[in-house]
Amino acid sequence: MYVVRPVELADIPALEALAAVPMPGVHTLPKTREKIRAMVELSIASFAAQVDLPSEEGYLLVLESLDEKKIVGTAAMYAAAGSNGTYFSFRNDVIQQVSRDLNISHSVHALTLCSELTGYSQLSSFYVGEREHGTAEAALLSRARLMLAVVAPHRFADRFFVPLAGVTDSDGGSPFWDALGRKFFQMDFLDAERTIGGARNRTLIVELMPHYPVYVPLLPGDAQAAMGQIHPSGELAFNLLTAEGFEADDYIDIFDGGPILQAHKNSLRTFTGALQRRVSTSAEQPDRGREPQLRYAVSSGSEHDFRAVITHCPALDAQLSVALSVEVQEALHVAEGDTVICVRI
Structure with missing residues (x-):
């Protein structure tokens, strides 16, 4: 991991x-x-x-x-x-230059500090x-x-x-x-x-x-x-x-x-896909053949002890919690009931 x-x-x-x-x-x-x-x-x-x-x-x-x-x-x-x-x-700019006398108009690519x-x-x-x-x-x-x-x-x-x-x-x-x-x-x-x-x-x-x-x-x-x-x-x-x-x-x-x-x-x-969920404990690794599993980036909700891992779990859109193994919880320094941030990869 x-x-x-x-x-x-x-x-x-x-x-x-x-x-x-x-x-x-x-x-x-x-x-x-x-x-x-x-x-x-x-x-x-x-x-x-x-x-x-x-x-x-x-x-x-x-x-x-x-x-x-x-x-x-x-x-x-x-x-x-x-x-x-x-x-x-440098900002990419386009400068328009026009000469009415010569009836010439063109655009010039320029760089502006x-x-x-x-x-x-x-x-x-x-x-x-x-x-x-x-x-x-x-x-x-x-x-x-x-x-x-x-x-x-x-x-x-x-x-x-x-x-x-x-x-x-x-x-x-x-x-x-x-x-x-x-x-x-x-x-x-x-x-x-x-x-x-x-x-x-x-x-x-x-x-x-x-x-x-x-x-x-x-x-x-x-x-x-x-x-x-x-x-x-x-x-x-x-x-x-x-x-x-x-x-x-x-x-x-x-x-x-x-x-x-x-x-x-x-x-x-x-930002648009971040889901805030409560941690629950998964007793064992889920049977991926029985229930579709998606890959999520999951981070702890603490700004002072921030940690993030990748894990697999069912779709979280309709869920209030995310089931994490004990191993994942230890890696994130979180426990059951804590808040984590989940983003689908």
Whole structure:
């Protein structure tokens, strides 16, 4: 059995091992022990805090194989992007240009530096091992972040976004960065990521990035082709998020041109399909040949001890309770009569 739970200090060595796996882009785990520890400590403090409005909190979840006692995945969510500044991105715009004298009218694709995603809750740091890639557990890990927001809506914004790593070459270069960012920062893509630390809320973004719209037709062909495209390693996350209800096309990352998916919570399947049920105990594993069984992601109803698993049970639409085995209850840290959140997978 797998469980998604908040990260603990004891997980730091496992996170270091995961961070050592080559992962393109910057929307993943930090690479140094100090930064990993800082991320873990922020998450622990955030879960423990009493929160009225989303601010600087960051929540890191891990996917653990209980049988192997091994961490095999991570997923994070930040309560309010740009809480200590402004979160910058490029907005895809269309500029209409008209000449009455020449009787010419045409539309031009342009990129405009904007801060419209500031204050949205940001999903990031999604990673699963090869064995879990494409499994229901990967879907559970991605969805668990939103289930946490269902349990504790006051901790998060009403809108969410997810930046995905853009296209890079075998040497880590970015055609989009080379065509645009390099001109203003005068450094390679990887150097910029290391120097700026992946932050999209730094003052130097305003100081150095162009303030006027960038006309896309003036960019080289490879840079245009890279806009809004994801690195192959991000396809799983993209598929899970679009199936959830996230949409692309409005924004791209200011560094590598990768897509930024965004959505209002009321358009996401986890929010619209979440069922609150009381726990009852199933005496034994149900006979699946006798009664149709559906697969559900089930999470505890506690914001301070949040946990989520996958289990099978009959359709819950007309039920007031959900029958969980003792094993599942122990994994969720719940008991009979407690409230859980159920979302069909």
